[in-house]
Amino acid sequence: MNLFDVYPLNDITITKASGSYVWDADGQQYLDLYGGHAVISIGHTHPHYVQRLTAQLNKVGFYSNSVKIPLQVELAKKLGEVSGKPDFQLFLCNSGAEANENALKLASFYNGRKKIVAFRGAFHGRTSLAVAVTDNPKIVAPVNENSNVIFLPHNDEAALEATFAAQGNEIAAVIVEGIQGVGGIREASKNFLQKIRSLCDAHNAVYIADSVQCGYGRTGLFYSHDYAGVSADVYTMAKGMGNGFPVAGISISPKFKPWHGELGTTFGGNHLACAAALAVLEIIEQDQLMQNAQELGDYLIAELNKFEQVKEVRGRGLMIGIELPEELAHVKKDLLFKHHIFTGEAKPNVIRLLPALNLKKEQADEFLLAFSALMK
Numbered sequence: 232m233n234l235f236d237v238y239p240l241n242d243i244t245i246t247k248a249s250g251s252y253v254w255d256a257d258g259q260q261y262l263d264l265y266g267g268h269a270v271i272s273i274g275h276t277h278p279h280y281v282q283r284l285t286a287q288l289n290k291v292g293f294y295s296n297s298v299k300i301p302l303q304v305e306l307a308k309k310l311g312e313v314s315g316k317p318d319f320q321l322f323l324c325n326s327g328a329e330a331n332e333n334a335l336k337l338a339s340f341y342n343g344r345k346k347i348v349a350f351r352g353a354f355h356g357r358t359s360l361a362v363a364v365t366d367n368p369k370i371v372a373p374v375n376e377n378s379n380v381i382f383l384p385h386n387d388e389a390a391l392e393a394t395f396a397a398q399g400n401e402i403a404a405v406i407v408e409g410i411q412g413v414g415g416i417r418e419a420s421k422n423f424l425q426k427i428r429s430l431c432d433a434h435n436a437v438y439i440a441d442s443v444q445c446g447y448g449r450t451g452l453f454y455s456h457d458y459a460g461v462s463a464d465v466y467t468m469a470k471g472m473g474n475g476f477p478v479a480g481i482s483i484s485p486k487f488k489p490w491h492g493e494l495g496t497t498f499g500g501n502h503l504a505c506a507a508a509l510a511v512l513e514i515i516e517q518d519q520l521m522q523n524a525q526e527l528g529d530y531l532i533a534e535l536n537k538f539e540q541v542k543e544v545r546g547r548g549l550m551i552g553i554e555l556p557e558e559l560a561h562v563k564k565d566l567l568f569k570h571h572i573f574t575g576e577a578k579p580n581v582i583r584l585l586p587a588l589n590l591k592k593e594q595a596d597e598f599l600l601a602f603s604a605l606m607k
């Protein structure tokens with residue numbers, strides 16, 4: 232049997248990983264500023280994480296949501312504390328798309344409506360409704376096309392106001408990334424997020440903050456959206472949550488009252504997933520990783536802005552986009568194959584930095600040195 236060939240692969244096999252470094256099968260070391268797509272939040276093979284998962288596996292790895300799982304309660308409590316939303320409720324699932332799918336469904340159950348407002352450049356996942364609110368027709372199969380989705384220009388308050396004025400009583404939810412990831416590290420402005428909040432309030436629509444990539448402390452705040460000073464109704468999260476263990480969740484405002492059977496999943500919130508998520512939160516808290524993300528992010532952004540070849544540096548904390556001119560489109564590959572540094576990308580010429588939140592200053596400098604060599 233062959234693999235279904237949907238991924239363009241780099242010819243690298245990773246056999247070992249520790250902190251912000253990985254090694255390939257030939258023993259070559261790489262600095263990892265990509266974290267397998269913003270997933271590695273507390274560093275690869277963090278000792279506390281390995282210990283907590285191993286200990287849990289030796290007790291019980293999985294049971295379904297037909298029994299009590301005290302680890303879920305512990306996780307909800309910790310997440311409430313670390314995210315600054317102790318009164319919110321947690322539903323656990325397995326991936327970012329699934330988190331968004333559930334958030335949209337919850338919104339529609341809540342107000343009985345069908346229309347969703349999403350934005351140009353958005354990426355929310357590949358399952359049915361998540362892909363329907365994603366602005367990429369190439370990955371939307373005919374069966375996923377959904378006439379209930381309204382796409383508006385990103386950060387366009389006037390367009391949002393006009394849409395609510397015309398169809399406000401039909402809109403179930405507005406879904407927005409705090410910083411668009413796949414869209415090229417483009418931040419939703421404070422005013423825009425405040426406008427979403429006030430229009431959702433005025434029309435009883437649900438504000439869904441897709442925090443799958445920009446959340447979990449990456450920008451220095453637990454949810455990057457919260458820098459606008461207003462709270463969302465539902466936050467979706469995944470990537471950094473399990474440091475590589477597939478676990479996702481939605482944090483739900485107390486105004487939503489659940490009923491049995493409303494949402495559900497077999498694997499979501501299993502013992503191992505909760506152990507992974509708890510280990511991550513414990514490290515984020517104990518090692519003050521949100522603060523580190525903010526400080527190192529500020530440092531990297533300031534240094535990157537000094538390169539005159541760079542068209543624009545965008546983002547916040549350790550979610551950084553470096554927009555390069557067309558003639559420097561090779562830089563990402565050169566970083567990987569000449570300097571052994573993993574970075575992410577966004578089309579057409581944006582390098583994305585999504586490292587672990589405990590990246591060290593020396594490692595940031597290692598990258599800046601390599602980047603500087605390539606700029607020459």
Ligand SMILES: Cc1ncc(COP(=O)(O)O)c(C=O)c1O
Nearest residue numbers: 326327328354355356412443444
């Ligand atoms: C903002 C955002 N939402 C949702 C998703 C989908 O997450 P997953 O791939 O875990 O389904 C992604 C993945 O890149 C994302 O960046």
